[in-house]
Amino acid sequence: MDTPKANRLHIAIFGRRNAGKSSLINALTGQDAALVSSEPGTTTDPVMKAMELLPIGPVVFIDTAGIDDQGELGQLRVERTRRVLDRTDLALLVVSPPVTDLSMEEGWLAELRGRGIPVVGVFNKSDQGELPVQWVSGRLGLRLTPVSALTGDGIQELKAAIQEAVPEGWEMRTILGDLMEAEDLVLLVAPQDVQAPKGRLILPQVQVMRDVLDHDGVAMMVKTGELRGAMELLEAAGRRPDLVVTDSQVFHLVKDLVGPDVRLTSFSILMARYKGDLRTLVEGARAVDRLVDGDVVLIAEACTHHPLEGDIGREKLPALISEMSRARLEFRVVAGNDFPRDLKGFSLVVHCGGCMLNRKHMMSRIMAARSQGVPITNYGVLFAKRSGILDRAVVGLI
Template identity: 50%
Template sequence: MNNTPVSERMHIAIFGRRNAGKSSLINALTGQEIAVVSDVPGTTTDPVYKTMELLPIGPVVIIDTAGMDDEGDLGNLRVEKTYDVLRKTNFAIVVVNAQEGITDFELDFIKKVKSRDIPVVCAMNKVDLRPLSGDDIIEIRNKVGIPVIGISSLLKTGIEELKKNISENAVYDDKDLSICGDLIKPGDFVVLVTPIDKAAPKGRLILPQQQTIRDIIENDAMAVVTKEYELKETIENLNKRPSLVITDSQAFLKVSADVPEDIPLTSFSILFARYKGELMEMVRGLKKIENLKSGSKVLVVEGCTHHRQADDIGKVKIPRWVRQLSGGEVEFEWASGNFFPKDIDKYDLIIHCGGCMLNKQEMQYRINFSKANNVAITNYGMLIAYVQGILERALAPFPLALMILEE
């Protein structure tokens, strides 16, 4: 449970006005003094993320947010960050001070949550100070249009009922997704090509490689891990041909040359474009490169932050490749980590990493937001395969994506 990546955990976010008892609710849910509790409004300033196990759900991330009624220039920035949390939320808890009752803040926010199809419950806190009858709960439920539970974070009453509601109503389908399970069958060999160079983390594999190995094993197949320079020998020494070869995108060209044409080949990045986002939309976005010219603007996005190497893929290689393909002085901007700009309509194309550090909810937000603003979006791995002339082969395991490419 402790080693489950944050991107694979259900994200449960707690929202409400200042001093509604959001932080004390986190402590009650977890049974630990995790969040700082104070009677001073605005104690929580930035979203606070806590990874834990919440039974009977399993590994989760609980997010404590600033008050929705925060004030002033700084307060408005905090509120904006609170609304940004919705992008990655799988289940929302709206906390209301039972002594003050429902206000327009909660009604407006609940409407926004429901418009995004995020399961949500209203927790009427501090019922130890303002008891609520069954009729009171029904009246509030009719007003807000979502389930309502009376709780006291101080006395821990109603907490088990709240946990039960989360467990029964949370929609979290990541557990049903597979990175490559539908491409293989039990007993298959899958070869993973993992270059070890100066950009590789010391002493471990990167997250997509770890997760893909786990996915292969869970589907009762066998993962064979090798570097690109030992790939040919690895395939020759297997007692049967691998059903799939998956490579780091930057080794695509050498790997493609060493893997026989009758063995399917793709990349971690392309698999994650499908696992986290929308593969078809990323293929459509790639075709936009043909229309770029001098003055076109491209946003390069990475879901993580890291120390950049001299020949960094996002800062150096991708701009160089795109300019070579377009034949013009294309302009580039960059975003990383949790930041994703809202003024994206100025860009002609967004080139996104595989998104292994983002949960599916956040990755879907970025894709849908791009589509809503008529901005094409594609993926690192597909761009690299396109540049190296092997995109059709890399997409061959996905016939529908290949059809879109050939349209």
Template identity: 75%
Template sequence: MLDTPKANRLHIAIFGRRNAGKSSLINALTGQDAALVSPMPGTTTDPVFKAMELLPIGPVVFIDTAGIDDQGELGELRVERTLRVMDRTDLALLVVSPPAGDLSMEREWLEGLKGRGIPVVGVCNKVDVGGMDLGGLEGELGIRFVPVSARTGEGIEFLKEAIQEAVPEGWERDTIVGDLLSPGQVVLLVAPQDIQAPKGRLILPQVQVMRDLLDHRCVGVMATAGELGVSLEFFRRGGGYPDLVITDSQVFHIVKEKLPPEVPLTSFSILMARYKGDLKTLVDGARAVMSLKDGDRVLIAEACTHHPLKGDIGREKLPQVIREMSGAELGFDVVAGNDFPRELRGYSLVVHCGGCMLNRKHMMSRIMRARSHGVPMTNYGVLLALRSGILDRAVGMLLPSG
């Protein structure tokens, strides 16, 4: 609870052949035995995520991957999982070590990374054993390589500098909502604590929004939906209303009835849609629900892997809402965690959660995949705002005018 959430950390993935020294490189960069190291090729079999502090960047997640040259039936599955890591990568390290030999495989992966707009830093590892032509390596692959030895530590500080220089500008938005407010403004957060909420804690978007308000010197007041009337009466006695109300999307219908229409209103999920992804695309996607017809299939995607309980929003509430809005007999598939399909052409709509457990790169890759397949995509909060008849109000202050 005291750590920076993984989704808010810069994700640095390390790609290279088996035994190129990828795991050793993580240990050298962090000064810790964070990754299992062995002279046997293929020690890392699945992507391993390590949350670290990398100065001067700050909180990062290193992703240690299986070798891009893994072989056999299981090896092919491992390479496929390594390939999926690109969807959540903000910055990549491509590791080559002697003997380099044929670099066609590295060239193929480099093209895949560049095609996704991922900045790449080349790492020439094991320089302590010699046998590498750095100039020839750079000339053949067309990127800068930093010579290092993960074993001795040689060149590691220069690699940190190269990583710092390659961090993509705007890899994450600086604020969730604070840029829309002025210091001293008061925000009411309506946060119902249903059976899905973790016992004794707030859900992550509520925590992150409250922290963002404090960071921007705003005043946050929190209440459940049942105490909304009492909270608004408290504001009225003070001569006004909150400058903004942020609610759980599932109680939009309650909040809008008690709140004067001139008071700005949005939801945690919609704020996360702006923070993590492309809000305009998700707004446009919500309107596609009215065009669904009998036999269409809808994909509902969750970023986390919670144990579903009775009344689960993704498995029970949203399918019912979508059927009512469209008037159509539809089929639904629900996926959670990393099980987002690569092929979406069989769907007529994708409805995603707020994505608080994903980094922005991962969320945007899902949006881009839906767009490339011609499938509209929206998120829980945007869809529920449309259903409540307040979509324009809920996104009005979040989208650029025009």
């Protein structure tokens, strides 16, 4: 249950208002995870519920507003529902009686299939009598599982259908397990500056450490100031790191202390490989050399936080990119779910490591940039380029 949401299979539930989507989540989770009412439009914003769905494992169910919501406010809710598609690994499309018009369901099903998202059909409210399941299934070209979220009938069959539709290999990705052998020593250099949360490590550092342990490696973590002493201790013991992973912002310090013959990369580069398309992000970093006066650069953060003095996205990166390009540039910073759909006004997108996004969500942003011809890169890739070690930092990763 401690699995981060970004590492869980994201299952989104779509359907009309009052189709029983929230009741269905409650039936699947076995608890009152979503607010239920007979009044249409109870769910206004996407609601996420993390749980363990055996035998699949850790998942996130996403309850959404009705796809038939009306009015100006209703259309805004539908747009928020549509944004959920960016992070959906698997979709449940819910139909319930009375069935008179399936045009909306057909439209959403076409969009889901167009995005390559597996879809499980659900005909809810089977307790209300005989349902036209076969007719609706034939009309949509989608097998539907009849269920009653009220009585629980068909819920086990629905869980089996969900298990069958899980995208193959979604849980098989590793952050760095394929880069190491058992008993390899991985040295993690984690600077703790004013931006670091008090009393804990940031998520990428924790995830990388756990991945090392999961693959029977030896994880050793130090701060930047203790790196020299750690290297001396290892040398005295006749051991050297098989891989060094550091924060991208201190590449210039770490590369000299560990030497040129030790494999070196960063937490954010590993996350870029784990969550997205590293090759595209490396190509995007090279676009900095083509920036000219007046170009606009978008800096995108996956999470929201209170910016402090020296904030990486608002201060360090703009200064770095301006120095690298030698151009007078404009910068726009967005956070959380405010990533714009229209990117054509930007000459470059620089994204954070995306540790708070699932792979589907991160890839949707990368694909949006690629489809609009806008180069996109990642914090760590850009810092590696600035430090002159980009090729070294991605060797064996692409």
